[in-house]
Amino acid sequence: MAIDARDVMLGLASRGALAGLTVARAGMVPVRLAARAPVVGPRLRRTGEGLAREGELLREEARAAAERLVGSMIAAPEVERAIDLLLAGPLMDAAGRSIAEHRVVERVATQMVLTVDVDRLIDAVLDHEVTERAIEHVLASPSLERFVAQVVESRFAQDVTEQLLASPELERIVAYIASSPHVVEAINKHTQSLAQEMVSDVRSRTQKADDTAERVVRSWLRRPRPEPS
Amino acid sequence: MTHPSVPYAGIATRAVALAVDAALANAIVLTGGGVLALVGSLVGDMQLDTLGKVVAAAAWVVVVGTYFVLFWSTTGQTPGMRLMHVEVRTALGARVGVPRAIVRVVGLGLAIIPLFLGFVPVFLDSRRRGLHDFLAATVVCYADLETHDEVVAVIGATELVPEEVVGQAVSLPTPRPSA
Numbered sequence: 001m002a003i004d005a006r007d008v009m010l011g012l013a014s015r016g017a018l019a020g021l022t023v024a025r026a027g028m029v030p031v032r033l034a035a036r037a038p039v040v041g042p043r044l045r046r047t048g049e050g051l052a053r054e055g056e057l058l059r060e061e062a063r064a065a066a067e068r069l070v071g072s073m074i075a076a077p078e079v080e081r082a083i084d085l086l087l088a089g090p091l092m093d094a095a096g097r098s099i100a101e102h103r104v105v106e107r108v109a110t111q112m113v114l115t116v117d118v119d120r121l122i123d124a125v126l127d128h129e130v131t132e133r134a135i136e137h138v139l140a141s142p143s144l145e146r147f148v149a150q151v152v153e154s155r156f157a158q159d160v161t162e163q164l165l166a167s168p169e170l171e172r173i174v175a176y177i178a179s180s181p182h183v184v185e186a187i188n189k190h191t192q193s194l195a196q197e198m199v200s201d202v203r204s205r206t207q208k209a210d211d212t213a214e215r216v217v218r219s220w221l222r223r224p225r226p227e228p229s
Numbered sequence: 230m231t232h233p234s235v236p237y238a239g240i241a242t243r244a245v246a247l248a249v250d251a252a253l254a255n256a257i258v259l260t261g262g263g264v265l266a267l268v269g270s271l272v273g274d275m276q277l278d279t280l281g282k283v284v285a286a287a288a289w290v291v292v293v294g295t296y297f298v299l300f301w302s303t304t305g306q307t308p309g310m311r312l313m314h315v316e317v318r319t320a321l322g323a324r325v326g327v328p329r330a331i332v333r334v335v336g337l338g339l340a341i342i343p344l345f346l347g348f349v350p351v352f353l354d355s356r357r358r359g360l361h362d363f364l365a366a367t368v369v370c371y372a373d374l375e376t377h378d379e380v381v382a383v384i385g386a387t388e389l390v391p392e393e394v395v396g397q398a399v400s401l402p403t404p405r406p407s408a
Contacts (some may be wrong), residue, residue: 043360137395199312202245202313203314204401205315206239206241206242206245206313207239207241207242209239209240209241210235210238210239210240210241210242210357211235211239213239213240213241213352214239214240214352216359217352217353218352218353221353223353225235225355
């Protein structure tokens with residue numbers, strides 16, 4: 001096996017860092033012992049606390065400076081161009097192919113379904129007032145009305161309707177409904193009531209005709225109708 | 230239930246009921262005659278001579294007469310009368326018996342033969358009776374009168390109609406003088 005000089009250098013640097021840490025720790029041992037001493041200890045602790053405060057301030061300043069730096073980097077037009085180049089480049093296509101090839105979405109979805117209580121999640125989403133407001137907003141929206149009208153008037157809706165009307169399933173459903181005892185009973189009742197209405201109408205009309213005919217004939221003969229005996 | 234101004238059926242109601250009954254009775258006759266003709270055609274050539282025509286006419290009279298007598302004496306209503314909610318009762322409010330029904334059907338024929346002139350008294354009589362009603366001492370009243378009290382109160386024969394005779398066939402009583 002050939003020895004790479006760069007690996008040797010890295011190994012040496014690692015060893016050197018470890019050795020430095022060990023020396024530093026060893027150097028701190030007398031300081032710790034001195035901190036526990038009765039006279040020198042409190043002064044050393046105060047000095048340590050002062051150093052800690054300075055260090056803390058320095059750390060906060062460094063963090064703020066880092067945040068400013070990151071913010072300026074993110075807002076930089078170079079980053080924007082870089083992202084644009086990234087999205088326009090072949091890397092995204094490759095990532096998409098890789099995601100599809102390794103079925104990442106399916107695996108993630110499966111894990112989510114297995115680990116998350118989906119019913120509870122759906123209930124929570126549906127019961128949430130934001131969802132309710134969103135649904136109300138959508139239903140009240142004139143855009144939805146226009147969309148539905150467009151769908152209804154579209155060729156797609158006509159095709160679907162024609163396919164539905166031509167399907168044997170629809171015939172089966174219609175036959176089932178037509179032979180349903182409830183439907184037959186309702187039709188019979190409706191027919192009977194219609195016939196009864198017609199007969200009742202004829203009956204009342206003939207009764208009126210009875211009175212009219214009698215009145216006319218009696219008026220010709222000038223004979224008023226006597227009371228029944 | 231609201232009753233008509235007069236409890237007796239007038240000329241229009243009776244005409245509709247009679248037309249329905251005539252259609253039904255003739256349908257029965259024609260159906261029977263058609264079946265007989267079909268059977269006869271299987272046997273041989275069927276030509277009615279005078280006697281045959283007389284027999285056929287007599288059969289027609291018998292069937293039609295039986296139709297009316299049967300319904301009047303059993304339910305008091307023919308199908309046409311049932312359709313129009315009217316029924317035949319005696320002048321005393323009782324149901325019609327077979328003898329009275331026979332008299333009535335003969336009277337009906339007599340009323341029809343002279344161009345329905347036998348129905349003219351329906352316009353003039355206070356109880357809207359025709360010739361056949363006078364002959365059989367019957368009236369045609371609306372069948373909406375369901376209880377005995379209603380029948381008696383409306384027909385006006387309280388003192389003459391014992392409760393137990395309503396709904397039964399009775400022998401011919403002495404007809405009441407018409408108003």
